[in-house]
Amino acid sequence: MKEIVVVSGKGGTGKTSIVAAFSRVAGRKLAMGDCDVDASNLAILVPGEDDDEEPFHAGSRARIDVNACTGCARCETACRYGAIEVVDGLARVHDLKCEGCRACSVVCDEDAISFAENRAGTLFRRPTPRGPLIHAALGVAQDNSGKLVARVREVTREAAQAAGLDLAMFDGPPGIGCPVHAAVGGASLLVIVTEPSISGVHDLGRILELARHFELDAAVLVNKAGLHPEAERDIEDVCEKSGVRIVGRIPFDERVPAALARGETPLAVEGISRSVEAAWGEIEKLLGSDTAT
Amino acid sequence: MKIAVASGKGGTGKTLVATSLAATWASRGHGVAYVDADVEEPNGHLFLSPRVEEERFCVKVPRLSGKRCEGSGKCNICAFNAIIPLGDSVMVFDQLCHSCGACVLACPGGYLVERDREIGTVSRGSAGDLRFWSARLDVGEARSTPLIEGLIGKAVAAEDAPERLVVIDSPPGTTCPAMASVESADLVLMVTEPTPFGDHDLRLAVEMGKALGKPMAAVVNRSDLGDDRVAETLAEAGVDVLARIPFEREVAAAYASGKMAIEECGGFASRIVALADALDSRLEGASK
Numbered sequence: 001m002k003e004i005v006v007v008s009g010k011g012g013t014g015k016t017s018i019v020a021a022f023s024r025v026a027g028r029k030l031a032m033g034d035c036d037v038d039a040s041n042l043a044i045l046v047p048g049e050d051d052d053e054e055p056f057h058a059g060s061r062a063r064i065d066v067n068a069c070t071g072c073a074r075c076e077t078a079c080r081y082g083a084i085e086v087v088d089g090l091a092r093v094h095d096l097k098c099e100g101c102r103a104c105s106v107v108c109d110e111d112a113i114s115f116a117e118n119r120a121g122t123l124f125r126r127p128t129p130r131g132p133l134i135h136a137a138l139g140v141a142q143d144n145s146g147k148l149v150a151r152v153r154e155v156t157r158e159a160a161q162a163a164g165l166d167l168a169m170f171d172g173p174p175g176i177g178c179p180v181h182a183a184v185g186g187a188s189l190l191v192i193v194t195e196p197s198i199s200g201v202h203d204l205g206r207i208l209e210l211a212r213h214f215e216l217d218a219a220v221l222v223n224k225a226g227l228h229p230e231a232e233r234d235i236e237d238v239c240e241k242s243g244v245r246i247v248g249r250i251p252f253d254e255r256v257p258a259a260l261a262r263g264e265t266p267l268a269v270e271g272i273s274r275s276v277e278a279a280w281g282e283i284e285k286l287l288g289s290d291t292a293t
Numbered sequence: 294m295k296i297a298v299a300s301g302k303g304g305t306g307k308t309l310v311a312t313s314l315a316a317t318w319a320s321r322g323h324g325v326a327y328v329d330a331d332v333e334e335p336n337g338h339l340f341l342s343p344r345v346e347e348e349r350f351c352v353k354v355p356r357l358s359g360k361r362c363e364g365s366g367k368c369n370i371c372a373f374n375a376i377i378p379l380g381d382s383v384m385v386f387d388q389l390c391h392s393c394g395a396c397v398l399a400c401p402g403g404y405l406v407e408r409d410r411e412i413g414t415v416s417r418g419s420a421g422d423l424r425f426w427s428a429r430l431d432v433g434e435a436r437s438t439p440l441i442e443g444l445i446g447k448a449v450a451a452e453d454a455p456e457r458l459v460v461i462d463s464p465p466g467t468t469c470p471a472m473a474s475v476e477s478a479d480l481v482l483m484v485t486e487p488t489p490f491g492d493h494d495l496r497l498a499v500e501m502g503k504a505l506g507k508p509m510a511a512v513v514n515r516s517d518l519g520d521d522r523v524a525e526t527l528a529e530a531g532v533d534v535l536a537r538i539p540f541e542r543e544v545a546a547a548y549a550s551g552k553m554a555i556e557e558c559g560g561f562a563s564r565i566v567a568l569a570d571a572l573d574s575r576l577e578g579a580s581k
């Protein structure tokens with residue numbers, strides 16, 4: 001199975017709307033996974049109803065046995081996250097700060113600290129006419145460790161196999177940290193969506209460095225093309241130096257946000273669809289003839 | 294007073310608003326510091342062009358102090374699978390380590406010590422009257438939260454005072470990295486956009502602000518390019534909109550080229566001035 005992961009480094013370059021648009025021009029079914037579990041938006045543009053969900057547990061939180069606690073405060077001293085405070089002779093846990101590390105329980109002589117499993121989020125399955133969509137929501141204030149991202153990738157692959165599909169496409173998280181590492185591992189091709197701005201160029205450099213670090217094949221798609229020609233030339237230079245191909249350019253168009261506001265993909269805007277189709281054609285070529293239709 | 298500029302969704306205009314606001318306040322003679330806490334993709338320096346000094350930032354990771362230990366296996370207490378006992382030695386996975394110290398506390402013979410490991414760079418300096426702070430996570434590093442906490446801790450210790458303003462440019466999202474950057478703030482300024490994505494992520498960001506008990510206010514960017522959903526969401530949550538910034542191609546072009554849009558576009562500059570005024574009265578009210 002081939003796996004395309006769409007990333008950007010910088011947020012807001014258009015990853016999600018491009019993934020949704022690609023799913024419409026692909027001309028065949030594919031499995032889709034939204035790896036931006038922190039701010040998951042792909043489901044907004046891929047119509048359908050979720051038909052299944054599973055709870056996602058990660059880590060744990062300290063719990064104090066108030067009958068055993070003597071208020072000695074050794075746990076408060078041991079905790080490096082400021083998550084335990086002794087108030088009125090009893091240890092209290094700040095759930096938002098606790099990482100479930102167990103340092104407190106090591107120093108507790110009274111065996112007064114246990115750990116409760118932490119419900120960190122939820123994973124959803126959605127059948128759609130274009131193929132299965134897997135998306136997830138991590139609860140606020142959770143540790144975005146990449147574990148839920150890894151689970152989204154695993155379930156998406158399983159859904160693809162179950163449906164006899166040989167292609168999965170993932171909408172990646174912004175940044176270059178742990179969630180991105182979990183999203184890109186083992187990808188057949190990274191499609192880096194950038195924009196011609198000084199920030200876009202800066203962040204493109206960082207995500208290309210990450211692609212080299214993990215030895216992944218990458219291609220670049222320029223969104224909002226025409227916004228700033230000078231930055232577009234900088235993108236071309238960066239890509240040439242890195243030996244990375246630019247697979248397409250989607251023109252900047254003020255009507256795109258309005259289309260998104262109506263729940264449509266950028267394809268609804270006149271003139272955009274041809275550039276999306278052309279980019280998808282190049283991506284199919286890069287993936288190799290064995291998956292081309 | 295510390296203001297965190299946050300959003301949930303990426304690319305809504307946090308850095309545009311944070312740099313513009315910091316520069317506007319600095320031009321009024323306030324003592325102002327801009328802190329770029331988006332350590333995975335820091336971009337504030339591209340607009341403010343500060344002169345900075347850099348220092349490397351380290352986290353603690355466990356190591357055996359000698360070649361061997363007694364093999365008690367107690368370090369397998371690690372909740373993050375970052376250290377695994379192997380006979381009379383250990384294997385440490387630095388990237389997974391949360392520097393909690395539990396393994397060191399659990400080791401009965403005191404064989405484990407903590408060593409510094411570099412994960413990024415902290416920069417401090419100035420751009421004209423503006424104090425500037427930022428940090429940059431090394432490519433390949435997984436955990437940005439310790440670097441964000443370290444940056445904010447240093448910046449707040451150096452800059453925060455009742456009569457001074459600290460503007461914290463937060464990373465996107467609503468999990469640990471975003472939390473770490475808004476945790477110390479006196480006010481969270483949400484920058485959102487009127488699209489379904491903006492609305493969805495704004496709801497999460499507001500939930501985060503409420504979980505932390507933070508006063509919030511909002512800026513709607515590209516306010517004329519979408520629908521009314523974010524306005525309704527903010528009204529329901531009781532979060533005041535302090536500025537609406539309509540889309541202007543000149544602002545987008547100035548931002549794309551690394552220029553300060555407040556210097557290039559009069560309409561935009563006047564909206565940021567009004568935002569600064571509105572925040573001033575908010576903060577005055579809060580400090581009374």
